Amino acid sequence: MSNVLLFIEHAHGSMRKSAQSLLRFAQEVTQKSGGKIYAVMVGHGLEAAAKEARQLGITTLYTVDAPALAQPLADTYATAVCAAQKACDASLVAAASSSTAKDFLPRVAVRLGAGMASDVLSVVAADTFVRPMWAGNVLATVQLCTPTKVCTVRPTDFAAAPLGQNSCATEALAYVPSPGATKVEFVALKEVKSERPDVTTAERIVSCGRGIKSAEGFKLIEQLADTLHAGVGASRAVCDAGWVANDLQIGQTGKIVAPNLYVAVGISGAIQHLAGMKGSKTIVAINKDPEAPIFAVADYGLVADLFVAVPELDKALKA
Amino acid sequence: MKILVTVKRVEDPEIKIKLKPDGSGIEAADMKYVVNPFDEIAVEEALRLRDQAGGEVVVACLGPQEANAQLRTTLAMGADRGVHVVVAGACDPSMAARTLAKVIGDEKPDLVLLGKQAIDDDAGQVGARVAEHLGWGQVTFASKEASLESAAEKEKKPAFSLQQGKLEVVREVDGGIETLRVQLPAVVTTELRLNTPRYASLPGIMKAKKKEIKELSLAGLALDDRIEVKVLQMAAPAGRQGGAKVADVAALLDKLRHEAKVL
């Protein structure tokens, strides 16, 4: 028996969509290994989100609900997830790649003596996965050689598994803090408030590079994004300059996206940027330099000055 | 404050990675090696903290003999001395973390800075693994609110503030910016927006030649070279069929509507 435990994220009382991609990953693993799929949700005030997670069609949903878990902290979340791992004797613990998962899962791996594969793209066998290295220039097949294993999974590479009608059993687990639990205190969270779709799940993204020249230039991008009902992304150069929020960075060291439509405006197409968006279905590039590497991956390249082409495109879409 | 910074030798991100034909690894010919960019940022932050509060910056590396060059680079930036655990063979995040945790246990720094991710294995595990081995608190993805082009960054002040043995650190998370307070000793990993690292100056390079790099071995540390993540095969990703151009905005819209059908 080799059971799989999934860490299910939630925000503002809802389960994150990435959970369904994570479920698909688990289904692929258990098809090869046998075993059952369990899930754990950690936080405080989990009722609403747990109700959604019960529809994942899993064996049991564990909840670890305590005031001390209201904000994700690496040590406390590792403790909660290890409790669930013990409860179902999971030989694989997995989470969708996210800033929370990347923060605490390596601690879980150490506690379980587990080898860990980051950003899994596909399942070869119950202990063997494909994952990216060198900014996605290399796809490595890696085998985890430990009895218990840990993975983060790229949601963009697993189609969302459908939710079922039936809801599964829930079991509340007690949260017993580790001695190190108080070493880190939460001080504040400044959320980037946006009416636009989140880039990791958006169907369409308008993304901008240094070509926009200033925070002023970003307004054109926002306008086009709103007309397309799209999310907004950016290259590292734009985030570093402080023209947009940091969490919009797409690429090797930022967010990984795969929308239906990705419009790259004034982005040169460095390998580190391509690593985050080349899984998009249709790619459009608008750049004034016909030699820009972004054109090599674009389905439709438009060689033009973005300050002319973007407003024109926006107007034509509205017409 | 005594600060230890980990430094990994990685392939230059500006040079294209080529696979060996049999998929056993990547080509080393014509490759250049650099300090992992996130580790350069970590070194910079450590130097700013030292220059403000006093203390020592120790750089530590696990890697082949040649990684001496990358340690030297960080000594030229201004770090005080180096520790090099020389290993010739394969390494994974678990082995790196076990070894670095042992070195840290012996050095007893107040603060350990690592990169959030090494740009060769792209694992993003070692920082949190090290913190867990040591039983310390951690803050991953340390950043700051002021942009890298702001006046605040030009002053080269540390981004973290220290009060009563606790370090306050701003970090990048999905959907925003978070502030955590961590008790020292602690582990912090760096994001791209924490600072712009300095270049080594010529006098810095000269001085670095005389700085100490202590060489250690796994056997000397009573550690093994057990690997938990075995790389079986490497392959190139499927290429994307791109490159088509359109004449103007009207042609683009037509293609998106009628060919790609995404509008």
Ligand SMILES: Cc1cc2nc3c(=O)[nH]c(=O)nc-3n(C[C@H](O)[C@H](O)[C@H](O)COP(=O)(O)OP(=O)(O)OC[C@H]3O[C@@H](n4cnc5c(N)ncnc54)[C@H](O)[C@@H]3O)c2cc1C
């Ligand atoms: C460790 C590391 C990690 C990194 N991680 C990432 C990452 O996750 N994501 C990322 O994006 N980058 C990342 N980078 C940076 C990456 O290497 C590039 O430097 C960056 O992507 C370049 O951003 P850009 O395309 O916006 O800027 P540039 O390369 O400067 O390109 C600007 C483009 O705009 C075009 N342009 C200018 N004016 C106009 C105009 N008026 N109209 C139309 N086009 C115009 C130019 O022709 C040019 O092609 C990383 C780098 C390192 C070393």
Ligand SMILES: Nc1ncnc2c1ncn2[C@@H]1O[C@H](COP(=O)(O)O)[C@@H](O)[C@H]1O
């Ligand atoms: N062999 C190594 N030597 C020194 N530092 C390392 C080594 N491997 C990883 N690190 C540190 O751990 C960070 C994260 O690495 P990784 O978890 O491999 O992505 C890097 O930025 C380095 O600071």
